[in-house]
Amino acid sequence: MPIELSCPNCGYAYTVKDDAAGRRFRCKECGDAVDVPGSTLTEDASAADSLGFDAAADNDLAPGGSGESLSSSGRRRSPRLYNDQLQPSGLGKASLILGCIVWVFAMLGIVAVMGVGFVFAQQAQNDAPDPDQFAAFGALGMGICGVSCLSYLLSLVGGVLALIVLTRPDERKGQAIGGLILNGLYFLGMTGMILLSMIAGNS
Known part of the structure:
Protein backbone atom coordinates (compact mmCIF):
# COMPACT_ATOMS: atom_id res chain seq x y z
CA MET A 1 0.00 0.00 0.00
CA PRO A 2 1.21 3.56 -0.64
CA ILE A 3 2.77 5.31 2.32
CA GLU A 4 1.55 8.81 3.21
CA LEU A 5 4.09 11.10 4.89
CA SER A 6 5.12 14.71 5.07
CA CYS A 7 8.32 16.68 5.52
CA PRO A 8 8.96 17.29 9.24
CA ASN A 9 10.35 20.73 8.48
CA CYS A 10 7.94 22.36 5.99
CA GLY A 11 5.00 19.94 6.07
CA TYR A 12 5.06 19.21 2.33
CA ALA A 13 3.07 16.02 1.67
CA TYR A 14 4.39 12.97 -0.20
CA THR A 15 3.01 9.58 -1.18
CA VAL A 16 5.48 6.79 -1.95
CA LYS A 17 5.23 3.09 -2.67
CA ASP A 18 5.49 0.65 0.20
CA ASP A 19 8.83 -0.67 -1.07
CA ALA A 20 10.29 2.72 -0.11
CA ALA A 21 9.91 1.85 3.58
CA GLY A 22 13.05 2.57 5.53
CA ARG A 23 14.42 4.96 2.92
CA ARG A 24 15.44 8.58 3.26
CA PHE A 25 15.26 11.34 0.67
CA ARG A 26 15.54 15.12 0.46
CA CYS A 27 12.42 17.30 0.49
CA LYS A 28 12.05 19.18 -2.76
CA GLU A 29 10.73 22.27 -1.01
CA CYS A 30 13.13 22.84 1.88
CA GLY A 31 15.90 20.27 1.32
CA ASP A 32 15.46 18.66 4.73
CA ALA A 33 15.82 14.90 5.13
CA VAL A 34 12.54 12.95 5.06
CA ASP A 35 12.48 9.42 6.50
CA VAL A 36 9.99 6.96 5.06
CA PRO A 37 8.59 4.87 7.95
CA GLY A 38 10.20 1.43 7.97
CA SER A 39 12.58 -0.89 9.77
CA THR A 40 15.88 0.44 8.40
CA LEU A 41 16.91 3.85 7.14
CA THR A 42 19.17 4.10 4.11
CA GLU A 43 20.87 7.22 2.89
CA ASP A 44 19.84 9.14 -0.20
CA ALA A 45 21.94 7.34 -2.78
CA SER A 46 20.57 3.82 -2.19
CA ALA A 47 17.03 5.18 -1.96
CA ALA A 48 17.43 6.86 -5.32
CA ASP A 49 18.79 3.68 -6.93
CA SER A 50 15.99 1.42 -5.74
CA LEU A 51 13.10 3.83 -6.29
CA GLY A 52 14.27 5.36 -9.55
CA PHE A 53 14.58 8.98 -8.49
CA ASP A 54 17.37 11.40 -7.72
CA ALA A 55 17.00 13.13 -4.37
CA ALA A 56 18.69 16.27 -5.71
CA ALA A 57 16.86 16.42 -9.04
CA ASP A 58 13.77 18.38 -10.01
CA ASN A 59 11.72 15.24 -10.67
CA ASP A 60 11.93 13.73 -7.20
CA LEU A 61 8.96 12.26 -5.46
CA ALA A 62 6.23 14.83 -5.79
CA PRO A 63 3.73 15.77 -3.11
CA GLY A 64 0.54 13.80 -3.19
CA GLY A 65 -3.04 13.97 -2.02
CA SER A 66 -5.67 11.42 -1.11
CA GLY A 67 -7.90 9.88 -3.76
CA GLU A 68 -5.35 9.98 -6.64
CA SER A 69 -3.69 7.05 -8.35
CA LEU A 70 0.07 6.61 -8.37
CA SER A 71 2.06 6.64 -11.59
CA SER A 72 4.53 3.89 -12.45
CA SER A 73 7.37 5.89 -10.95
CA GLY A 74 5.48 6.57 -7.71
CA ARG A 75 5.15 10.30 -8.46
CA ARG A 76 2.00 12.22 -7.66
CA ARG A 77 1.64 15.97 -7.34
CA SER A 78 -0.99 17.97 -5.54
CA PRO A 79 0.14 21.56 -4.82
CA ARG A 80 -2.91 22.33 -2.69
CA LEU A 81 -1.11 21.83 0.61
CA TYR A 82 1.66 24.22 -0.34
CA ASN A 83 -0.76 26.87 -1.63
CA ASP A 84 -2.77 26.67 1.57
CA GLN A 85 0.36 27.55 3.53
CA LEU A 86 0.68 30.90 1.73
CA GLN A 87 -0.46 33.81 3.86
CA PRO A 88 -3.17 36.24 2.70
CA SER A 89 -1.61 39.54 1.72
Missing part, protein backbone atom coordinates in the same frame (compact mmCIF):
# COMPACT_ATOMS: atom_id res chain seq x y z
CA GLY A 90 -3.03 42.71 3.23
CA LEU A 91 -0.86 44.83 0.95
CA GLY A 92 -2.13 42.95 -2.09
CA LYS A 93 -5.72 43.60 -1.06
CA ALA A 94 -4.93 47.29 -0.49
CA SER A 95 -3.34 47.50 -3.93
CA LEU A 96 -6.40 45.97 -5.57
CA ILE A 97 -8.74 48.36 -3.71
CA LEU A 98 -6.66 51.36 -4.75
CA GLY A 99 -6.74 50.16 -8.34
CA CYS A 100 -10.54 49.98 -8.26
CA ILE A 101 -10.77 53.44 -6.66
CA VAL A 102 -8.60 55.16 -9.27
CA TRP A 103 -10.63 53.67 -12.11
CA VAL A 104 -13.89 54.78 -10.48
CA PHE A 105 -12.43 58.28 -10.28
CA ALA A 106 -11.36 58.00 -13.91
CA MET A 107 -14.85 57.04 -15.06
CA LEU A 108 -16.41 59.87 -13.07
CA GLY A 109 -13.91 62.30 -14.56
CA ILE A 110 -14.71 61.17 -18.09
CA VAL A 111 -18.44 61.61 -17.48
CA ALA A 112 -17.85 65.07 -16.00
CA VAL A 113 -15.69 66.17 -18.93
CA MET A 114 -18.26 64.94 -21.42
CA GLY A 115 -20.99 66.82 -19.56
CA VAL A 116 -18.96 70.04 -19.49
CA GLY A 117 -18.17 69.72 -23.17
CA PHE A 118 -21.81 69.25 -24.04
CA VAL A 119 -22.88 72.31 -22.04
CA PHE A 120 -20.08 74.40 -23.56
CA ALA A 121 -21.24 73.38 -27.01
CA GLN A 122 -24.75 74.50 -26.15
CA GLN A 123 -23.49 77.79 -24.72
CA ALA A 124 -21.40 78.45 -27.82
CA GLN A 125 -24.58 78.65 -29.86
CA ASN A 126 -25.87 81.50 -27.69
CA ASP A 127 -24.90 85.09 -28.35
CA ALA A 128 -24.61 85.92 -24.65
CA PRO A 129 -23.13 83.05 -22.57
CA ASP A 130 -23.94 83.09 -18.87
CA PRO A 131 -20.83 84.17 -16.89
CA ASP A 132 -22.01 82.31 -13.81
CA GLN A 133 -22.08 79.04 -15.71
CA PHE A 134 -18.57 79.63 -17.02
CA ALA A 135 -17.39 80.20 -13.44
CA ALA A 136 -19.07 76.99 -12.33
CA PHE A 137 -17.46 75.09 -15.21
CA GLY A 138 -14.09 76.49 -14.25
CA ALA A 139 -14.50 75.31 -10.68
CA LEU A 140 -15.59 71.89 -11.92
CA GLY A 141 -12.55 71.71 -14.17
CA MET A 142 -10.26 72.49 -11.24
CA GLY A 143 -11.96 69.78 -9.21
CA ILE A 144 -11.46 67.25 -12.00
CA CYS A 145 -7.78 68.16 -12.19
CA GLY A 146 -7.42 67.73 -8.43
CA VAL A 147 -9.11 64.33 -8.45
CA SER A 148 -6.94 63.25 -11.39
CA CYS A 149 -3.77 64.20 -9.53
CA LEU A 150 -4.95 62.33 -6.44
CA SER A 151 -5.79 59.26 -8.51
CA TYR A 152 -2.38 59.45 -10.18
CA LEU A 153 -0.64 59.35 -6.80
CA LEU A 154 -2.92 56.56 -5.54
CA SER A 155 -2.13 54.46 -8.60
CA LEU A 156 1.58 54.91 -7.92
CA VAL A 157 1.15 53.83 -4.30
CA GLY A 158 -0.98 50.85 -5.33
CA GLY A 159 1.58 49.73 -7.87
CA VAL A 160 4.39 49.91 -5.33
CA LEU A 161 2.37 47.87 -2.82
CA ALA A 162 1.71 45.22 -5.46
CA LEU A 163 5.40 44.99 -6.34
CA ILE A 164 6.28 44.55 -2.66
CA VAL A 165 3.89 41.61 -2.39
CA LEU A 166 5.23 40.01 -5.57
CA THR A 167 8.72 39.95 -4.06
CA ARG A 168 7.55 38.04 -0.97
CA PRO A 169 7.55 34.26 -1.48
CA ASP A 170 5.29 33.47 1.49
CA GLU A 171 2.26 35.57 0.46
CA ARG A 172 -0.50 34.99 -2.06
CA LYS A 173 -0.08 36.89 -5.30
CA GLY A 174 -3.55 36.96 -6.91
CA GLN A 175 -4.79 40.27 -5.49
CA ALA A 176 -1.38 41.88 -5.94
CA ILE A 177 -1.35 40.94 -9.63
CA GLY A 178 -4.82 42.42 -10.10
CA GLY A 179 -3.79 45.58 -8.27
CA LEU A 180 -0.62 45.89 -10.34
CA ILE A 181 -2.60 45.63 -13.58
CA LEU A 182 -5.23 48.19 -12.57
CA ASN A 183 -2.82 50.70 -11.06
CA GLY A 184 -0.20 50.18 -13.75
CA LEU A 185 -2.61 50.78 -16.63
CA TYR A 186 -3.94 53.95 -15.02
CA PHE A 187 -0.48 55.24 -14.13
CA LEU A 188 0.93 54.60 -17.60
CA GLY A 189 -2.13 56.11 -19.27
CA MET A 190 -1.98 59.27 -17.18
CA THR A 191 1.77 59.55 -17.70
CA GLY A 192 1.27 59.33 -21.45
CA MET A 193 -1.41 62.01 -21.39
CA ILE A 194 0.81 64.32 -19.32
CA LEU A 195 3.72 63.86 -21.72
CA LEU A 196 1.52 64.48 -24.75
CA SER A 197 0.15 67.65 -23.14
CA MET A 198 3.67 68.91 -22.47
CA ILE A 199 4.75 68.17 -26.02
CA ALA A 200 1.66 69.89 -27.45
CA GLY A 201 2.22 72.91 -25.22
CA ASN A 202 5.82 73.33 -26.36
CA SER A 203 5.04 72.95 -30.05
Whole structure:
Protein backbone atom coordinates (compact mmCIF):
# COMPACT_ATOMS: atom_id res chain seq x y z
CA MET A 1 0.00 0.00 0.00
CA PRO A 2 1.21 3.56 -0.64
CA ILE A 3 2.77 5.31 2.32
CA GLU A 4 1.55 8.81 3.21
CA LEU A 5 4.09 11.10 4.89
CA SER A 6 5.12 14.71 5.07
CA CYS A 7 8.32 16.68 5.52
CA PRO A 8 8.96 17.29 9.24
CA ASN A 9 10.35 20.73 8.48
CA CYS A 10 7.94 22.36 5.99
CA GLY A 11 5.00 19.94 6.07
CA TYR A 12 5.06 19.21 2.33
CA ALA A 13 3.07 16.02 1.67
CA TYR A 14 4.39 12.97 -0.20
CA THR A 15 3.01 9.58 -1.18
CA VAL A 16 5.48 6.79 -1.95
CA LYS A 17 5.23 3.09 -2.67
CA ASP A 18 5.49 0.65 0.20
CA ASP A 19 8.83 -0.67 -1.07
CA ALA A 20 10.29 2.72 -0.11
CA ALA A 21 9.91 1.85 3.58
CA GLY A 22 13.05 2.57 5.53
CA ARG A 23 14.42 4.96 2.92
CA ARG A 24 15.44 8.58 3.26
CA PHE A 25 15.26 11.34 0.67
CA ARG A 26 15.54 15.12 0.46
CA CYS A 27 12.42 17.30 0.49
CA LYS A 28 12.05 19.18 -2.76
CA GLU A 29 10.73 22.27 -1.01
CA CYS A 30 13.13 22.84 1.88
CA GLY A 31 15.90 20.27 1.32
CA ASP A 32 15.46 18.66 4.73
CA ALA A 33 15.82 14.90 5.13
CA VAL A 34 12.54 12.95 5.06
CA ASP A 35 12.48 9.42 6.50
CA VAL A 36 9.99 6.96 5.06
CA PRO A 37 8.59 4.87 7.95
CA GLY A 38 10.20 1.43 7.97
CA SER A 39 12.58 -0.89 9.77
CA THR A 40 15.88 0.44 8.40
CA LEU A 41 16.91 3.85 7.14
CA THR A 42 19.17 4.10 4.11
CA GLU A 43 20.87 7.22 2.89
CA ASP A 44 19.84 9.14 -0.20
CA ALA A 45 21.94 7.34 -2.78
CA SER A 46 20.57 3.82 -2.19
CA ALA A 47 17.03 5.18 -1.96
CA ALA A 48 17.43 6.86 -5.32
CA ASP A 49 18.79 3.68 -6.93
CA SER A 50 15.99 1.42 -5.74
CA LEU A 51 13.10 3.83 -6.29
CA GLY A 52 14.27 5.36 -9.55
CA PHE A 53 14.58 8.98 -8.49
CA ASP A 54 17.37 11.40 -7.72
CA ALA A 55 17.00 13.13 -4.37
CA ALA A 56 18.69 16.27 -5.71
CA ALA A 57 16.86 16.42 -9.04
CA ASP A 58 13.77 18.38 -10.01
CA ASN A 59 11.72 15.24 -10.67
CA ASP A 60 11.93 13.73 -7.20
CA LEU A 61 8.96 12.26 -5.46
CA ALA A 62 6.23 14.83 -5.79
CA PRO A 63 3.73 15.77 -3.11
CA GLY A 64 0.54 13.80 -3.19
CA GLY A 65 -3.04 13.97 -2.02
CA SER A 66 -5.67 11.42 -1.11
CA GLY A 67 -7.90 9.88 -3.76
CA GLU A 68 -5.35 9.98 -6.64
CA SER A 69 -3.69 7.05 -8.35
CA LEU A 70 0.07 6.61 -8.37
CA SER A 71 2.06 6.64 -11.59
CA SER A 72 4.53 3.89 -12.45
CA SER A 73 7.37 5.89 -10.95
CA GLY A 74 5.48 6.57 -7.71
CA ARG A 75 5.15 10.30 -8.46
CA ARG A 76 2.00 12.22 -7.66
CA ARG A 77 1.64 15.97 -7.34
CA SER A 78 -0.99 17.97 -5.54
CA PRO A 79 0.14 21.56 -4.82
CA ARG A 80 -2.91 22.33 -2.69
CA LEU A 81 -1.11 21.83 0.61
CA TYR A 82 1.66 24.22 -0.34
CA ASN A 83 -0.76 26.87 -1.63
CA ASP A 84 -2.77 26.67 1.57
CA GLN A 85 0.36 27.55 3.53
CA LEU A 86 0.68 30.90 1.73
CA GLN A 87 -0.46 33.81 3.86
CA PRO A 88 -3.17 36.24 2.70
CA SER A 89 -1.61 39.54 1.72
CA GLY A 90 -3.03 42.71 3.23
CA LEU A 91 -0.86 44.83 0.95
CA GLY A 92 -2.13 42.95 -2.09
CA LYS A 93 -5.72 43.60 -1.06
CA ALA A 94 -4.93 47.29 -0.49
CA SER A 95 -3.34 47.50 -3.93
CA LEU A 96 -6.40 45.97 -5.57
CA ILE A 97 -8.74 48.36 -3.71
CA LEU A 98 -6.66 51.36 -4.75
CA GLY A 99 -6.74 50.16 -8.34
CA CYS A 100 -10.54 49.98 -8.26
CA ILE A 101 -10.77 53.44 -6.66
CA VAL A 102 -8.60 55.16 -9.27
CA TRP A 103 -10.63 53.67 -12.11
CA VAL A 104 -13.89 54.78 -10.48
CA PHE A 105 -12.43 58.28 -10.28
CA ALA A 106 -11.36 58.00 -13.91
CA MET A 107 -14.85 57.04 -15.06
CA LEU A 108 -16.41 59.87 -13.07
CA GLY A 109 -13.91 62.30 -14.56
CA ILE A 110 -14.71 61.17 -18.09
CA VAL A 111 -18.44 61.61 -17.48
CA ALA A 112 -17.85 65.07 -16.00
CA VAL A 113 -15.69 66.17 -18.93
CA MET A 114 -18.26 64.94 -21.42
CA GLY A 115 -20.99 66.82 -19.56
CA VAL A 116 -18.96 70.04 -19.49
CA GLY A 117 -18.17 69.72 -23.17
CA PHE A 118 -21.81 69.25 -24.04
CA VAL A 119 -22.88 72.31 -22.04
CA PHE A 120 -20.08 74.40 -23.56
CA ALA A 121 -21.24 73.38 -27.01
CA GLN A 122 -24.75 74.50 -26.15
CA GLN A 123 -23.49 77.79 -24.72
CA ALA A 124 -21.40 78.45 -27.82
CA GLN A 125 -24.58 78.65 -29.86
CA ASN A 126 -25.87 81.50 -27.69
CA ASP A 127 -24.90 85.09 -28.35
CA ALA A 128 -24.61 85.92 -24.65
CA PRO A 129 -23.13 83.05 -22.57
CA ASP A 130 -23.94 83.09 -18.87
CA PRO A 131 -20.83 84.17 -16.89
CA ASP A 132 -22.01 82.31 -13.81
CA GLN A 133 -22.08 79.04 -15.71
CA PHE A 134 -18.57 79.63 -17.02
CA ALA A 135 -17.39 80.20 -13.44
CA ALA A 136 -19.07 76.99 -12.33
CA PHE A 137 -17.46 75.09 -15.21
CA GLY A 138 -14.09 76.49 -14.25
CA ALA A 139 -14.50 75.31 -10.68
CA LEU A 140 -15.59 71.89 -11.92
CA GLY A 141 -12.55 71.71 -14.17
CA MET A 142 -10.26 72.49 -11.24
CA GLY A 143 -11.96 69.78 -9.21
CA ILE A 144 -11.46 67.25 -12.00
CA CYS A 145 -7.78 68.16 -12.19
CA GLY A 146 -7.42 67.73 -8.43
CA VAL A 147 -9.11 64.33 -8.45
CA SER A 148 -6.94 63.25 -11.39
CA CYS A 149 -3.77 64.20 -9.53
CA LEU A 150 -4.95 62.33 -6.44
CA SER A 151 -5.79 59.26 -8.51
CA TYR A 152 -2.38 59.45 -10.18
CA LEU A 153 -0.64 59.35 -6.80
CA LEU A 154 -2.92 56.56 -5.54
CA SER A 155 -2.13 54.46 -8.60
CA LEU A 156 1.58 54.91 -7.92
CA VAL A 157 1.15 53.83 -4.30
CA GLY A 158 -0.98 50.85 -5.33
CA GLY A 159 1.58 49.73 -7.87
CA VAL A 160 4.39 49.91 -5.33
CA LEU A 161 2.37 47.87 -2.82
CA ALA A 162 1.71 45.22 -5.46
CA LEU A 163 5.40 44.99 -6.34
CA ILE A 164 6.28 44.55 -2.66
CA VAL A 165 3.89 41.61 -2.39
CA LEU A 166 5.23 40.01 -5.57
CA THR A 167 8.72 39.95 -4.06
CA ARG A 168 7.55 38.04 -0.97
CA PRO A 169 7.55 34.26 -1.48
CA ASP A 170 5.29 33.47 1.49
CA GLU A 171 2.26 35.57 0.46
CA ARG A 172 -0.50 34.99 -2.06
CA LYS A 173 -0.08 36.89 -5.30
CA GLY A 174 -3.55 36.96 -6.91
CA GLN A 175 -4.79 40.27 -5.49
CA ALA A 176 -1.38 41.88 -5.94
CA ILE A 177 -1.35 40.94 -9.63
CA GLY A 178 -4.82 42.42 -10.10
CA GLY A 179 -3.79 45.58 -8.27
CA LEU A 180 -0.62 45.89 -10.34
CA ILE A 181 -2.60 45.63 -13.58
CA LEU A 182 -5.23 48.19 -12.57
CA ASN A 183 -2.82 50.70 -11.06
CA GLY A 184 -0.20 50.18 -13.75
CA LEU A 185 -2.61 50.78 -16.63
CA TYR A 186 -3.94 53.95 -15.02
CA PHE A 187 -0.48 55.24 -14.13
CA LEU A 188 0.93 54.60 -17.60
CA GLY A 189 -2.13 56.11 -19.27
CA MET A 190 -1.98 59.27 -17.18
CA THR A 191 1.77 59.55 -17.70
CA GLY A 192 1.27 59.33 -21.45
CA MET A 193 -1.41 62.01 -21.39
CA ILE A 194 0.81 64.32 -19.32
CA LEU A 195 3.72 63.86 -21.72
CA LEU A 196 1.52 64.48 -24.75
CA SER A 197 0.15 67.65 -23.14
CA MET A 198 3.67 68.91 -22.47
CA ILE A 199 4.75 68.17 -26.02
CA ALA A 200 1.66 69.89 -27.45
CA GLY A 201 2.22 72.91 -25.22
CA ASN A 202 5.82 73.33 -26.36
CA SER A 203 5.04 72.95 -30.05
